[in-house]
Amino acid sequence: MSRPFVKMNGLGNDFVVVEARSSPFEPTPEEVRTIAGRGEGGIGCDQLIALTATSEGDAFMRIWNADGGEVSACGNAARCVGWLLMQASGGDQATIATRAGRLRAWAAGPRAVTVDMGAPGLGWRDIPLEEDMDTRGIELQVGPVDAPHLHTPGCVSMGNPHVVFFVADAAKAPVREVGPMIEHHFLFPEGVNVGFAEVQAPDRIRYRVWERGVGETKACGTGACAAMVAAHRRGLADRKATVVLDGGELRIDWREDEGGAPGHVLMSGPVAVEFTGMLPPPGGRGV
Structure with missing residues (x-):
C-alpha cells in the first residue's frame, strides 16, 4: 500500500x-x-x-x-x-x-x-564528550598548534550534540572543509553537529552549520538554539537573540534558570x- x-x-x-x-x-x-x-x-x-x-x-x-x-x-x-x-x-x-x-x-x-x-544539556556527559571538559570552551583547535584557525569552541546538547566555533566572519567560515572533519572527531563518540557563529550584536548571531549525517544545510533549529546558548555562556550574547541562518531567521529565547537548573529554550520561526x-x-x- x-x-x-x-x-x-x-x-x-x-x-x-x-x-x-x-x-x-x-x-x-x-x-x-x-x-x-x-x-x-x-x-x-x-x-x-x-x-x-x-x-x-x-x-x-x-x-x-x-x-x-x-x-x-x-x-x-x-x-x-x-x-x-x-x-x-x-x-x-x-x-x-x-x-x-x-x-x-x-x-x-x-x-x-x-x-x-x-533545557539545554551543558555537562560534558550531556553532549556527550569523550572526556571531562568545560563545555563553555573545550580543548579543540583546527590549524597549526601555535596559531590555530579555530579553537576553544563551546558545546551544547539540544537533544542532539552541537559544537560551536566563534568566528569573525561566518560567510568565510570553512564549513565544508572543517565540518566533516570535526563531525567524526574522537572527542564526540556519537558524532556532532558543527556550527560557526559570528556574534554581530548581543541580540543577533549569524550562524552556519554542518549537520551530522546530512552536511551543510540552510538552517538548523537545534543548532540555532545551541549557538545562542553557547554565545550567552561566553558573555557574547543576551538570553534573547535573532539567529540568522542561510535560509532565514529564527528567534531564540533562553529562559532564566530556575532552582539552579538551566531554563528552557524557546525557538520561533516560519514553516x-x-x-x-x-x-x-x-x-x-x-x-
Missing part, C-alpha cells in the same frame, strides 16, 4: 513527513537514503520524519538523517510537525513526543510556530509546505 507524505521546510531545512500513526513504518537506512536523495528517484530532504502513535502526546516524531541514521532531535522539523498537528486538530498548540523528550509547540502566526525545546505525494509501496522504492 502506498503511503502519503508532506514535503515541508523550515527556512530551507527540508523534510519528508510521513503519517504512520495507523500502520507501522520501518524504513531501512538504504530506503531512507533513497527517499532523501536529490537525484533521480528520490524525493529529496535533509531528514525523513515519521509520525507514530503515542500516549505521550499528539504524535511521536521519529527522525532519520539523510545518511539513513536515526537521531533524537530536530528543531525545524518540530516546528513543521507542530504546525501539521495543529492544522489537523484545529487547535493552537500541540505536544510532540521524541527520543529527546516531549516538546510543546504553539502557533506564533499563520505559518509560524514556537517550540519549547526544553512552509512544498508539496504532497505518495511513497511507493514495498517493492517500489522499498518502503
